Amino acid sequence: MHEMSLCEGMVQILEEQARVQNYRRVKQVWLEVGALAGVEVAALRFCFDVVCRGTLAEGAILHVLETPGQGWCMACSRAVVVERRFDPCPECGSHQVQVTGGEEMRIKELEVE
Numbered sequence: 001m002h003e004m005s006l007c008e009g010m011v012q013i014l015e016e017q018a019r020v021q022n023y024r025r026v027k028q029v030w031l032e033v034g035a036l037a038g039v040e041v042a043a044l045r046f047c048f049d050v051v052c053r054g055t056l057a058e059g060a061i062l063h064v065l066e067t068p069g070q071g072w073c074m075a076c077s078r079a080v081v082v083e084r085r086f087d088p089c090p091e092c093g094s095h096q097v098q099v100t101g102g103e104e105m106r107i108k109e110l111e112v113e
């Protein structure tokens with residue numbers, strides 16, 4: 001499962017940060033997930049719980065903030081919201097839409113102790 005490796009990567013980051021920032025436990029994680037990141041939030045939550053077991057983030061609360069996908073329509077020369085990859089432009093129906101944002105997943109904030 002794709003979400004499993006994403007969570008493993010995330011826990012790795014948390015452990016590296018723990019050494020740098022000198023914390024022992026992660027209590028809450030705010031994660032920003034782009035609508036076009038190809039991440040299923042329910043699967044992500046499940047994997048997060050599984051992967052965090054036995055780590056410094058065991059029992060941490062995961063908050064998922066979904067950010068909309070962004071694109072640039074070349075036909076109307078303006079920024080548009082892209083709900084799904086390869087969707088046509090919501091304004092003119094053109095498929096000449098370049099994705100410009102919403103593909104990323106990043107840790108936005110942490111509560112640690």
Ligand SMILES: [Zn+2]
Binds near residue numbers: 075076089090093
């Ligand atoms: Zn357009």
